[in-house]
Structure formats: structure tokens, C-alpha cells
Amino acid sequence: MALRTANSEQRTAHRLVTLLLCLLSLAGCAKVAEPLPPARPIPAVQDLTLQAGSNRILLEFSLPSPEISWVEVLTVCKAAAPDEADFQTMALVSKQRLVPAVSRGGRYSFAAPLVQTPPPCYYVVRLVNPSGEKSGVSNQVRIPPP
Secondary structure (H helix, E strand, O other): OHHHHHHHHHHHHHHHHHHHHHHHHHHOOOOOOOOOOOOOOOOOOOOOEEEEOOOEEEEEEEOOOOOOOEEEEEEEEOOOOOOHHHHOOOEEEEEEEOOHHHEEOOEEEEEEEOOOOOOOEEEEEEEEOOOOOEOOOOOOEEOOOO
16 A cells, blocks of 8 residues: 555656646746847948037037937047047037038037037037937047137
């Protein structure tokens, strides 16, 4: 009788383990969303130009990617041209939603406030896609001396 009880307990344990393994394998089959494509870096603007007015600047550039939602205008004011470390601490001057209507001849134009601080101020733009990923900073431009 003891042998029969031991075999019965083993079969019950075996069935329980089999059932748990089946449930565990089903839990891994849930599809939550479509797989995401691999991330592609956003190219930085390479042809930024600047025109200064009395209290605003006009920045123009070609758009390197069609998947851009925002443009961030950054500036740093110092006597010498900024280096890579300065880009990490640049002040955000303006953040503007990309509007296709501002395109002139394939170039995009953005007005931003003029920062008048001696020494000269350097400007760059950074692009932001719909997912919030940012490009590197563009080429530097500065207001020409009077």
C-alpha cells in the first residue's frame, strides 16, 4: 500500500510540474507590440547660417532627415569658439516645432531671440525626432562683429 501511495504522489507531482511548465510557456507567448526597428542616429545639420537683426536672429539650414519634429537653438557666449565640452552646457535659447511652411528653397528658417552678451555668442541647432531622440549639434555660427 505504501508503494502505491508513493507512486500516486510521484504522478501527482509530475502532473503538477508538467502543468506549471505548460502555463509558464504560454505566459511567454503574449505579443505586446510590434518589434521596433533598429534606432538610426539623427544626422546633425552641417550647413547652418545666421543673419542677425536688431533683436532677433534668423537661422537657416537644410534638413538632413524628414523625420524631425523639433528644432532646438542653443547658444554659448565666450571669447573663443566653443569646444566639445561647451556643447554639453549650452543654454537653450529656443525650442520650436518644425513647420514645413517655413521652408524657403529647400532650406528651413527659424527666428530666435538675439542674445547680446559680450563676448561673442555662438549658435548651434539640434534636431529632435518624434521619439524625443536628438541629433548632435550643428556647425557653429556667430554674429559677425559690427
